[in-house]
Amino acid sequence: MTRGTIRTSAAGIAALALLVLAAQSGWAQEAAAAGPREYGSFPWIGSRTAIWIAAEVHLMFAAFVLGVPMFAVVAEAIGIFGGDERYDRLSKEFTRLLLIAYSATAMWGAVLVFLLTTLYPRFWAHMTEIFEVSMWIYVGLFFVESFTLYLYYYGWERWKQGRAKLGHWTLGILLNVWGTAVLFIADSWLTYMMSPPADVTPDTSPAMVQAWSAFANATWMPINIHRLIANVVFGGSIVAAYAGYRFLSAKTDDERAHYDWMGYVGNFIAIGALIVLPFAGYYLGREIYEYNQQMGITMMGGFMSWLWIIQAFLIGVLFLAGNYYLWVGMGRIPGAERFLPYTKWMLFVLIIGVIVWSTPHTMIADRAELEAMGGSHHPFLGVLGVMSAKNTAVNLMILTTFLSFLMYRRANRRPVVGWARTGTILQAGLFVIAAAVVLFYGVYGYFVSAIVRIGFSVYQVLAVLATIIGVMALDVAMLRGSESRGEIRWGQMPPRSQYALFVLVVTFTWLMGLMGFARSGIRQHWHVWEVMRDTSQWAATPALGFAAQIISVCVIIFLGMISFIFWLGGLVEKPQLVPKGR
């Protein structure tokens, strides 16, 4: 099936390319008569919406096919070096999903390029003149990446033992190297649009722009890091939802157990990476401010200020659904009952955190609104809307989620090391210290100037990160050789828990669309910030309501397509279930 899919997709791309080229040649004849065209037009929905949908859906597929290899190769390594064959099977199943999604990524990439060349020819000419070399390298890497993927998947059974297996694993690592290089190149193009080098002006000829300074621009590396982590989150959530679907439709206990476990692993990857994602977000935000204060202010306090309230709500849903899945999952772990009384308090902290994080503050307002509010902030809630309160809330939510994971991990284990009690007290101490540091700087932030307050977020983040690392290190050492309180009853998970996985995947996908709008929208009416104006009829950046409708359309297209291709994959090849313990 997978070979057939590739052939079908390749034929589809070729047909699409011919169609677009044929259409292009007709348009080109018209353009030759009227002079160089700056913009094309797309029927019904307009050029901007057409590009938006093509770019967003391509990006969603790309995030999936770049994220999954990262944890597929880690799962294979656990299988090789840990001797647990389940992980090897899991890795292969991840890769099978990847293979099918790969052709869809390429198709949407082709659609995007053809739309750019036909709808935005002036802009595209500017970009190709600066980035032509990197575009050729990109295409070359794409070929190499594709064939590495084919070797990796189709060689799985052939190179299964001994040194051949290590060679196979190396292919997986190479797949990640090529994928990361492809990501970094594509990121350079879009970040150049946001943050071109300061010496590039509207009068600068693209031929005179130094390729490397355009490539390694101010926001390139922050976006690279942010996307690498976000791809893992996204890939994990898709895999978890896939497993959730297969769990709900499973016919046998073995199948149910396998997909329960797969859903847990996918969710663990997604939530684990999500915990560090805000730190990458801080880094990106800081670099945007450093590059251009106006852009930063537009993003956080200008016309986009309400966007962050929606983002806070979505991330709140992610934290709540992720924790809910873990808490429900503890019902199938012997010994977890001792932790259940704490969950209500953790839920309380999470809900308060979401409320604080979602509190509006410094929203763009006209004079009448300011007068109605009695000032620039709400008289009571304004105090909760400042960054001190929000940073405190999000850091406490991260700590709470980490505690949920730790309880899940410890649920059926009984440490046997002599220092187990001391270790547990130390872990608790680290949690208390981190929470105290977060709260202290949260409160102290109200009494200092804004510029000092911004620096406090670094201390809060460091305290939380240090606690996560320290507690995990203690936990790993403490549970070495630990006794089991009973085997996890994989498959005995209430169906409602699986619906949490669907909420998670929809929320992650929607959030990705929202953040894409934020990143692209802060350029406002510039194709390339302060270098090339958008002079088309679609130059204005739409309000959030319209953006939400387009994002929802993209999410439905993506989830619809990926469900269809996963279903196709399932028709031909059934995963080989490996009972635990082999």
Add this chain to the structure above:
Amino acid sequence: MWGTNLKILGVVLGTIAVYTLLANAIPQIESEVPEELSFTGEVSAEELIDAGEQLYAGAGGCTACHGLGTRAPNLLTAQGSEGPIGARCGNRVPGEDCKTYLHRSMVEPNAHVVDGFQPIMPDMSRTLSDAQIWSMIAYLQSQGGEVTVTSSDLAAAAPDAASAAGGAAAGPSATTDPEALLRELQCVACHKLGAEGQEVGPPFDGIGARLSPDEIRGAILDPAATVSPGYEQFAGVMPPNFGSRLTAAQLEALVGYLAERR
């Protein structure tokens, strides 16, 4: 199985619907494109004020900072006993009338940073045309003061209009006198020289003892490459385009002058 599929579909579509409705329930603000102004002949103050008000409240993006009074002074409300910006602009800098002060604030925003605020204001000539800037000034003057912007201001700016909107910053005059250059380029607005200027960046006094000539040259040409300790929060404020604005002789004159300030 169909029941399960329908439930999943319901959860997926329901979640998407909630997010879409939520995003549509909040205030809808579109980022407009600044409308190009093409005044011809005599322009009335009312026309300028109307155009300026639209820009100020909309596409100019001013209210993101000035409307709320936290990141930047609120221009539409009284500040202490001084009244709104139109009333207080003439008293801000000795020797500068209201119109000159407001114009400099927009095209050389670091020249006079109001006490208690950070130098975050962008150079508006990179995004707005001269006509747009003058109409904005007229609107600000109308807030408690007298509008003195006239057609002649627009006419004087007209020859530069093509390069002003989105254009590169202009170079200084041909002088190679370093002290004149430091003032002309507004360096002393951020780097203290004797009793002159503010300390947004490291002071010029003693700079020759702290940095070698090569380091000074590097700091002028690529200010973001190395940020002096203690001034990290102002990283990125210094314009990075002096390399294209100065001639080689001007640059070397500045480097030589600063290197001798030990």
